[in-house]
Amino acid sequence: MEKPILSLEDVTMSFTNKMVLRAINLDVYKGQIIGYIGPNGAGKSTTVKIMLGLIEGYHGNVTIFGNDISDGKVDYKKHIGYVPETAELYDNLTAGEYLSFVGELYGVPPEQVESKARRLMAKFGLEEVYHSRLSSYSKGMRQKVLLISSLLHNPDLLFLDEPLSGLDANSVMVVKEILAQLAAQGKTIFYSSHIMEVVEKISNRIVLLSEGQIIADGSFDELKEQNTEGTLEQIFNQLTGFHEHQEIAEEFVSIVQEV
Numbered sequence: 001m002e003k004p005i006l007s008l009e010d011v012t013m014s015f016t017n018k019m020v021l022r023a024i025n026l027d028v029y030k031g032q033i034i035g036y037i038g039p040n041g042a043g044k045s046t047t048v049k050i051m052l053g054l055i056e057g058y059h060g061n062v063t064i065f066g067n068d069i070s071d072g073k074v075d076y077k078k079h080i081g082y083v084p085e086t087a088e089l090y091d092n093l094t095a096g097e098y099l100s101f102v103g104e105l106y107g108v109p110p111e112q113v114e115s116k117a118r119r120l121m122a123k124f125g126l127e128e129v130y131h132s133r134l135s136s137y138s139k140g141m142r143q144k145v146l147l148i149s150s151l152l153h154n155p156d157l158l159f160l161d162e163p164l165s166g167l168d169a170n171s172v173m174v175v176k177e178i179l180a181q182l183a184a185q186g187k188t189i190f191y192s193s194h195i196m197e198v199v200e201k202i203s204n205r206i207v208l209l210s211e212g213q214i215i216a217d218g219s220f221d222e223l224k225e226q227n228t229e230g231t232l233e234q235i236f237n238q239l240t241g242f243h244e245h246q247e248i249a250e251e252f253v254s255i256v257q258e259v
């Protein structure tokens with residue numbers, strides 16, 4: 001039987017008395033694009049940071065590429081790419097300097113990083129600003145640099161947190177296609193986002209986290225069959241028991257108008 005690339009077994013995490021993850025069990029297989037969704041504060045980033053070895057103190061087992069990540073070895077990180085939701089790019093560096101720095105951290109030989117970074121930047125239409133400081137970059141341009149930096153070392157497992165944030169409609173089409181092609185070549189993608197239309201389209205498996213628990217796990221078609229609602233946004237509202245958007249908006253607007 002195929003072994004999972006990534007396995008969470010009864011993973012529980014608490015921050016100062018508050019239980020944020022409650023016995024998460026999840027096996028992810030090669031080539032899957034997991035759409036990891038859930039309300040704000042559900043525990044999505046916490047799960048991802050645990051898998052990246054950025055948060056300690058969890059209970060349960062996390063196995064990546066067949067090794068328990070608590071064994072102290074960090075080698076597994078060489079095969080992982082990560083696009084965080086918000087990143088501190090080094091503003092004083094040029095994109096070229098930043099990408100060379102990240103590539104070398106991942107162990108890519110310097111001559112190879114430079115050539116690869118240049119060509120990838122060019123594919124995103126950023127060849128002319130390769131030597132410009134990141135402080136002069138727009139939000140979408142920064143996002144493209146982050147995406148490139150997560151892929152320079154050709155990782156097998158990618159963690160993406162709102163990767164399309166700030167990208168224009170054309171760039172979104174390109175990145176969605178890149179992700180589909182990477183998955184088709186056997187890369188595994190863990191995709192966290194609040195944009196339900198995109199998650200619905202690109203994921204072949206959707207995992208819905210609510211209050212630290214997985215409350216749905218399946219393909220979009222499977223989730224549709226199990227629920228009365230049609231779109232992923234509606235299924236999300238239904239499963240998380242949310243029906244008050246109109247009421248909340250009316251109350252909000254009436255407070256705004258109090259002056």
Ligand SMILES: Nc1ncnc2c1ncn2[C@@H]1O[C@H](COP(=O)(O)OP(=O)(O)OP(=O)(O)O)[C@@H](O)[C@H]1O
Binds near residue numbers: 015045
């Ligand atoms: N370092 C921390 N210390 C204390 N509490 C934390 C810490 N990090 C996260 N939390 C809490 O854990 C809960 C889950 O946070 P997390 O960032 O994982 O949610 P999320 O699902 O990624 O949310 P969002 O969709 O808003 O990004 C929240 O209640 C948050 O306040």
